[in-house]
Amino acid sequence: MATSRRIADEPAFVLHRYDWSESSLILEVFSRHHGRIALVAKGAKRPSSNFRPVLLPMQPLRLAFGGDAEIRTLKGAEWVGGQVMPTGDSLLSGYYLNELLLRLLARDDPHPRLFDAYAGAVHVLGSEHGEALQPALRAFELLLLREVGLLPALDMQTSTLEPLRDAGRYSLVPEGGIVEAGADQERSSLAGEQWIALQAAVDDPAPFGAVLRAAQGLPELKPQLRQLLHYHCGVATLRTRQLLLELQSL
Structure with missing residues (x-):
């Protein structure tokens, strides 16, 4: 038996x-x-x-x-100890990360590197370093997409496989990957050298800390990653994001 x-x-x-x-x-x-x-x-x-x-x-x-x-x-x-419970926006951000994992991870599919990135992210959420909150979320989003096979290479154009020009402007779009930004998209795009730096950080042996540093000062990254995540989750707005918007409107 x-x-x-x-x-x-x-x-x-x-x-x-x-x-x-x-x-x-x-x-x-x-x-x-x-x-x-x-x-x-x-x-x-x-x-x-x-x-x-x-x-x-x-x-x-x-x-x-x-x-x-x-x-x-x-x-x-x-x-285990050593972790302060997040509060306020940080707590809602933690529930947002949890929702992403529930939607995008299959059962019984180990991802030890992603687990370590999640542990790093919730540690930042429980700390007093508010300036690291957004970069920590971007780092986790990028590494989650990478781990589940939904992140294209960030150092080349997806359709042509041509390397990015350092001074060129590029966007990450759900059905096209990394594409050259049009004139009307330049403000919401990133420079080629910034995408290349993000790819190097994702490939780093300690990727969460590397991507967190590379994502600092890149507010344009947030809407592009959110659009890609919503696309793969099959929803227009995640539940935790909608809750945050409703609370902010009170």
Whole structure:
């Protein structure tokens, strides 16, 4: 008789949680070595549960779980510590990252480099370095697109494979990749040398920090990446983005 596999001491973050019964939860978890997985946390809603104060979003955890079904059983959860919970815009930004992972990652598909980038991003979100918030989001977006195979090479024109000119102006568009910007797009485009620097950062052995630095001072990058992400998610606006817009209008 086959025995269920037990995993212990697995680095992970909780992306989302659903009620499963009066006392239990279903968790969507992003783990370093097993990718996005679903776990049932039995009894987690009870006041006496050891899981109750631990299973929080954007907090580094070490999990133990077992089973061979699509939804496995959580056996243990330990808070690693050292991470402040984001608040305000940073908290909404963290939920935005979680929504991207839920929409774009297949189950049981490991992405350890992306896990490390996510850990770096939520660390920035919980810090007091507000100036790093936008570059951290751009870095994660780029690395997510790269990891799931949706990011074209940034140092060449996608249709012709011609290398970019340093002083040329180029845009990233959903169905065309990197294209030369028209006269009406120059203000929203990036210079060739900026795209080339971003490609070098994505290829860096420590890509999150490298892309974070390369993305600083590039506000034009945000709308282009958002358009590409919305295209691949199949939505006009993500739920967390819509919530942020509604709160800003109050």
